[in-house]
Amino acid sequence: MAQEEMRKGPWAEQEDLQLAFYVNLFGDRRWDFLAKVTGLRRTGKSCRLRWVNYLHPDLKLGKITPQEGRLILELHSKWGNRWSRIAREVPGRTDNEIKNYWRTHTRKKAQDEKKNMASIISPSSSFSNTSSFYSNSPDVDFTPSTEDNERNIYDTGRFQKNVAENMKVYSMDEIWKDIELSEENETMCKPIMPSPIWDYFPNNLG
DNA sequence: AATGTCATCAACCGCCTGTCG
């Protein structure tokens, strides 16, 4: 037995330093190997994730700007939930960030809309299909039929068809305007910082 | 000041895919 127990949870600064050092040394491949040589009791997957989402020198820190948000929405309308695909088009942002951003904003949007509708439509109005009314919210079940039970459920055409069939669709203009209004003030301003870890390793992977 | 609620984000999990022997 006695297989050494893996650490989970938040990363300590020391772990970051160690990981960054060894990635610098060996490159960002062979994560299981890296996990071993670093001596961190982390899985290779965990190391990779930490690197990709936090330590990578090309990452932008700070909030997603309205411009980036706009791009994300545009790309999402093309590709659906292909987060890594979208991330490739948004420099310095990870799939995880983009995913979180999308969730947050679609939820917010859905809630706002819900409020608006509640104030406009009397409670007695019947929604024969209430379960899908807010289907643009990620919380809403898009459970595929057996026929849909495959990865390409979110492929552009089908995804958008689903969306169009099941819900009120916001135009891109509406969404962009909304985002700009809500974010322009708060976000623009945060400076985009480089990953602090690279203070320690200025000559990074290259 | 204390408590509750909500938003955000880091990290994990499980499945899928690609590669190699």
Next chain:
DNA sequence: GCGACAGGCGGTTGATGACAT
């Protein structure tokens, strides 16, 4: 062709901080 393995991806969860009551 096939099985094993590593890496990648998308979905989900839990911790934390901010804000409201």
